[in-house]
Amino acid sequence: MSGVAVDGAATGTESPAGKRKFQVTLIKPSHYDKDGYVIQWWKAWIPSNSLAALYGLVLDAEARRALGPDVEIEIDAYDEMNILLPFNDIIARHKAAEVDGEGSGGPGSGGLVCLVGVQSNQYPRALAMARRFRAAGLQVAIGGFHVSGCLSMLPGVHESLQEALDLGCSLFAGEAEEHLDRVLNDALHGRLEPIYNTMAQLPDLQGAVTPFLPQTLVRRYDGLISSFDAGRGCPFQCSFCTIINVQGRKSRYRSADDVEKLIRANHAQGITHYFITDDNFARNKNWEAIFDRMAELRAEGIDIRFLIQVDVLVHKIPNFIEKAKKAGCTSVFVGLESINPANLKEMKKNQNKITEYRKMFQQWRAQQVITYAGFIMGLPNDTPESVKRDLEIIQREVPVDMIEISILTPLPGSEDHQTLYKQGTWMDPDLNKYDLECVTFEHPLMSREELQQAYWDAWDHYYSMEHAETLMRRAIADGIKPVRIWQHLLQIYGAMRYERVHPQQCGYFRRRVRSERRPELPRENALVFYPKNIARALRNYAGMGIYAWRLHRLRRRLEADPAAKDYTDEALAPVLDHGEDEELEMYHVNQAAKAAVAKAKAEAEARERHQVRRATNAAE
Structure with a gap:
């Protein structure tokens, strides 16, 4: 069963005499930053559910003695976002578990290194890890959305997957429930298959093993x-x-x-x-x-x-928002993506109705739930000016708290990527850039440099100090403690402004390790690396500290204002029974918006006529 390692990873205990040990190492890889260094933190913000799911499954396999009564599974697990991987220790544990003679699966069969939940932007880092483990003779399997997405949407074997196969790695596509025992047994006997494709056999989750992370791992996250x-x-x-x-x-x-x-x-x-x-x-x-x-x-x-x-129609589900609050919901992320129906149509996000946005967010606010929204830029008709205009409309008319801005990215496994792949359209070959922050395709109206700059400008524009004040005023008016807005502004905008990484891959206190750099980039001279990174850290955290102080002073000033609770604005104004009848710039920004509002009006009128007919028939 699992114990605790001194480095904070979850790890196995010693096996009793007479039992064979099989070492399973679960690793959630990180991602390289723009300078080629692994992104790591003292504490990361967002835990990996893939790591939790696999940890729970391996624990269950050990409890059931899935590899036989005389084989004990030992587990060690790491999220590279919050720990420097002890490669030598991992290799030593696997080597110690190898056995010779009858029943041996050969070199490496003492365990399996599983690189779990690997997204496309993490795939280059995963390959770099795999090379080190394979060079030491360890068995390695790679799973996650990149492997699954490529095998589900592309013909044959994508070149990135072939690179892993050429290293001798195994690839796993799909979900591990109902299939992990077979993979572990194959690894025990040294007969791993090159590809395990279980995409057509998605498991029923009723009664399935639930995700679990031990406290030794959880404490390395935020709270x-x-x-x-x-x-x-x-x-x-x-x-x-x-x-x-x-x-x-x-x-x-x-x-x-x-x-x-x-x-x-x-x-x-x-x-x-x-x-x-x-x-x-x-x-x-x-x-x-x-x-x-x-x-x-x-x-x-x-x-x-x-x-x-x-999604944006959640408020149409009776009692959903109220019950979410009673269950403990404190924050909600909504897939808004755009206020422009033309862009929504491009993304096939037909479920998004701009006439429902304000009502939906106001209902969440009524329950004092902090709201996030996704905003995607880089659609075919976008320009720097149109992106700025749309953000200003959101600031004025949509009562959302935080937005997380991303560049439209053709992720392997998506329809967008499949379409461009089949067309032979250029996409950046560097998968490390597929992090929603980098331009990876040619835009019809903006150069790559213009789109990239528009992205950074969008963050600065939305999170101006003026809008920070508006967000805090709205929070006070709706009974939300403004300190919660202060905290979220520091995390969301602070990550982008000072660390230059998306909030979803951020944390507290960045650390750069000179030796952990992309293999194709040179190791920097220590006399250059350390002074440069000390200066960078001082600059970033000084800037973050000043920003935090400015927000703190703003918060204290608003908390002391007796009129703050009476604040209102266009976004907080109660929505009319027929929201589509409101005079909002969002409804008139272009022909697509006007058409969407006209359609909403027609649908509302049709519903009313239907209700009148039902009432008339009931009366008769």
Whole structure:
């Protein structure tokens, strides 16, 4: 069973005499920054659910003695975002588990290194790790959205996957539930297959093993936060999305009993905060039973707080928002993406209705839930001017708190990538750039440099000090503590402004390790590297400190203002019964917007006529 390593990773204990040991090392790779250094932090912000899912599955395999009664599985696990990997120690543990003679699977069969949840931007780092482990004779398997996305959407074997196969790695596509035992047994006997493609065999999650991370790993994140998926799959067809082509469009969900089990297990470790990673929890068909059970647990005195992701029509589901609040929801991420219906159409995000945006966000605010929204730029009709205009409209008319801006990126596994791949259109060959922050394709109206600069400018424009004041004033008016806005501004905008990394891959106190650089880049001279990075750290944290102080002074001034609770503006103004009748710039910004509003009006009138007919028929 699992124990604790002094470096903070979760690791196995010594095997009893007479038993064979099989070492499983789970690693969630990080990503290289623009200078080629691994992005690592003292504490990362967002836990890896892939790591939690695999950890839970390996624990279950050990408990069941899945490799036989005389084989004990030992686990060590690392999220590279918050720890410097001890490569030599990992290799030594695997070598110590190897056996000779009858029953041996040959060199390397003492264990398996699993690089888990590897996204496209993390794939170059994963390959660099794989080379080091393979050079030492260890067995390596790579899974995650890049492998699964390429095998599900592209013909043959993509060149990036072939590179891993040429190293002698195994690739795993799909979800590990119901398949991990076979992979571990194959590794034990030294007969790993090159590719395990289980994409056509997505598991039922009812009664499945639940994600779990030990406290030794959780404490390396921001606060005591862990993650789990209450369901998988999304019914929509967004062209930029990889989820629907990897996890499918059918809702598969965990039972309320399973969610209670994992929450109680985490509560026993003192873990109270969660990132529920369902791509769209609003379309989890078991959402109500799960929320009700979580509310019951809170009534018992179990502290539960979580962030979920939903779509813009979530407020149409009766009681969803109210029950989310009772269950412990403190923050919600909404897939807004754009206020321009022409852009939404390009992304096949037909479920987004701009006439519903204000009502939806206002209902979340009524429950004192902090709102995030995604905003994608780089669509075919975008220009620096149109992006700035759209952001200004959001600032004035949409009562959202934080937005996370990304550049449209053709991620392998998405329809966008598949289309460009089949057309032979140029896409940047460096997968490290597929992090939603870099330009990876040719835009019809902007050069790569113009689009990249427009991206950085967009962050600065939305998160101006003037808008920070507006966000705090709105929070006070809606009964939300402004210190929560202060904290989120520091995390979201601070990550981009001072660390130049997306908030989803940020953390506290960046560390750069001179030896952990992309293999194709030279190691910097120590006399250059250390002074440069000390200066960078001082500059970044001085800037962050000044920004935090300015926000603090702003917050204290607004908290002392007796009129602050009476604040209102266009975004907070109550939505009319017919929101499509409001006079908003968002509704008139272009012909696509006007057409969307006209369609919403026609649909509302049709619903009213239908209701009148039903009432008339009932009266008769």
